[in-house]
Amino acid sequence: MVDAEVPHFLQVRKAGAEAPELYRLxxxxxxxxxxxxxxxxxxxxxxxxxxxxxxxxxxxxxSLHRAVENFLRVVTAHRSLAEGxxxxxGAGLVRGGRAHVFFGPSGAGKTTVTxxxxxxxxxxxxxxxxxxxxxxxEACAVPFRGLYREPPETDRAFPLxxxxxxxxxxxxxxxxxxxxxxxxxxxxxxxxxVENPSATVQALESVSRVAEALPVYRLHFRKSPEFxxxxxxxx
Amino acid sequence: xxxxxxxxxxRNPSAGFRIFEGQAVVVLPDEAEVNxxxxxxxxxxxxxxxxxxxxxxxxxxxxEYDIGREQVERxxxxxxxxxxxxxxIE
Numbered sequence: 133m134v135d136a137e138v139p140h141f142l143q144v145r146k147a148g149a150e151a152p153e154l155y156r157l158x159x160x161x162x163x164x165x166x167x168x169x170x171x172x173x174x175x176x177x178x179x180x181x182x183x184x185x186x187x188x189x190x191x192x193x194x195s196l197h198r199a200v201e202n203f204l205r206v207v208t209a210h211r212s213l214a215e216g217x218x219x220x221x222g223a224g225l226v227r228g229g230r231a232h233v234f235f236g237p238s239g240a241g242k243t244t245v246t247x248x249x250x251x252x253x254x255x256x257x258x259x260x261x262x263x264x265x266x267x268x269x270e271a272c273a274v275p276f277r278g279l280y281r282e283p284p285e286t287d288r289a290f291p292l293x294x295x296x297x298x299x300x301x302x303x304x305x306x307x308x309x310x311x312x313x314x315x316x317x318x319x320x321x322x323x324x325x326v327e328n329p330s331a332t333v334q335a336l337e338s339v340s341r342v343a344e345a346l347p348v349y350r351l352h353f354r355k356s357p358e359f360x361x362x363x364x365x366x367x
Numbered sequence: 368x369x370x371x372x373x374x375x376x377x378r379n380p381s382a383g384f385r386i387f388e389g390q391a392v393v394v395l396p397d398e399a400e401v402n403x404x405x406x407x408x409x410x411x412x413x414x415x416x417x418x419x420x421x422x423x424x425x426x427x428x429x430x431e432y433d434i435g436r437e438q439v440e441r442x443x444x445x446x447x448x449x450x451x452x453x454x455x456i457e
Contacts, residue, residue, distance in 0.1 A: 312390030316403040319394060329396040332383035336394060340385050 133186045133200070140189055141174045159206060161330045168206045173199035177207045179214065201276050205259070208274060209324040213334045216341070217263030221321040222295070224255030224271045226286075230293035231271035232363060233260050234351065235321045240298040241353065248357040254285055259323070262342060265289060269342055294347045294363070297321075301352035306362040314348025315340045376424075376447055376456045377417035386413065393455055402453060407432065408446055415456060421447065 142156055159168040164179045172195055177184035184207065188199050209219040222235030223242035227249070234245045243257045255273040262271055269292040273284030297309075297317040309317065318339040325331040342348075353359040378384075384393040391409035393402045404412055407428065414424045421443065428439045450456045 310390055311387050312385075312392050312409075313403050315385065315387075316392045316401050319392065320401045326394060326401070327396055327399050329381050329383075332394050332396045336383050336385045336392065340387065340392070344387065 133188060133191075135188065135191050138189060140171050141169045141187075142171045157202070157206065157324070159324065159328060161328065166207065166210055168203060170199070170202060173203050175203045177210075179211070205276055206324050208261070208276075209322070210328075210331060212261055212263060213325060213331060213338055215263060216338055217261060217269075218318075218322055218325075218335060218338045218342075219274065220260050220262055220295075220318065221258065221323055222260045223257045224260035224273065225249050226253035226255065226290050227360070229290065231255060231260075231290040232293050233262065233271050233295045234298050235260075235295060235318070236298040237321070241300055241355075242298065244355055245298065245353075245359075248355065249360070250357070255290075256284055262292065262295075263289065265291070267291065269346060292342075292346055294349060295342070296349045296351035296363075299350055299352045300354070302354060303352070304354060304356070304359045304362055305352045307350040307352070309343075309348050309350060311340070311343040311348075314343035317348060317350070318343060373420075375418055375420050376415050376450075378412070378415050379455055379457055382455055384412065395454060398454060400453065402455065407442070411443055411446055412450075415450075 157168060157170045159166065166177045168175055172189045173186055175184055175186035186203050188196060190196050212219050220233065220235050222233045223246050224231055224233050225246060234242055236242065246254050246257045255271060259274050259276055260271050261274050262269060270289040271292045272289035273286060275284065277283055295318065319326060319335055322335055325335045351359060379395060381397055382393055382395050384391055386409050389406040389409055391404040391412050393404065410428065411424060414427055425440050425443050428443060429436050447456065
C-alpha cells in the first residue's frame, strides 16, 4: 500500500440538480492484470503472481478501512470466478450443517433473514463466497464487514444446500426456477463482474454450473421465521 | 423489426449468453443487464447470426414448431423489437 498524495482518484459526478452518484468504481483487465479505482483508491492485481499494489488517498481512519476493503472485494470477486466460484450479494446461514444462501439486491431482505434465524450460524448478511469443493459446491464467509458489522462467525466452508432469491411478499412460498432462470437470478447478484465484458463469460459459466447442480428458488417471504418450514422441511 | 432498413439482425457483440434446457440467459455487460429468453426466444436468439434475414428466421421457426406462420411472424417481430429496445441486437 502506498500513500497516493492526491485528494482523490475519481470525483463524484453530479449532473445538474440530480442527486450525486451513490458509488462509482472503474475497472478493467489488461492481460492478466486487473486495474480498479474509485474515489479513495487505485490499485492493480496480478492474477498469476497474486500480487498487487494499492494507492490510497488516506492512510488512516474509516476512509482507509473502506478503500482497502472495497479493493479487496473487487479482487475477490474476480479471483473467485477464475477458480470456478463466485462472490454473491447474499446472506449465508448454516442449518443442519448445510449452507442456505439468500440473495438479492439491497432491500431484498438479506439482513432480515439473518435476524429471523436465531441460533443458526451466520456466514454473512451481504456477501458470501460460493466455491467448488471436493464434494460439490460450498459456501463460506468472506472477511468483509464494512465499518460497523461484526466479523464472520466462522471461516469454515459448508456444503451448499440451495440458493434463494428473496422476494418480499404477504405470504411465504417457494418457487423452483429453471436452470436458466436460476442462472439469470444469480448472475444479477454478482458484484463488480457483470459490468466487465471479459469477466461475463466466466461469470455465466460459474453461475450456470451451480444452477445446474443445485436448486435455485425464488423465496417469497414475509418478515417471519416461518419461511424455514418451506426449505426442505426446515433442514 | 429488421434493423437498419432490412439488414439481417445481429447480436450485440458484447453480449454473453448460455443456452440450457432450451432457455437462454443473455448478459449485456455495457448495460449491466441480464435477460432470460424462453424456448422459442432462445431459438430465435440462436438463429440471429448477422446473415439470416427476419423472413428466414420466421421460416425456420415455422419448420421447427407447430405454429401458424402469421403468429410466428408477429411473435418474432415483437421479440426482435424487444431485443432491439434492450440493445441485445443491432
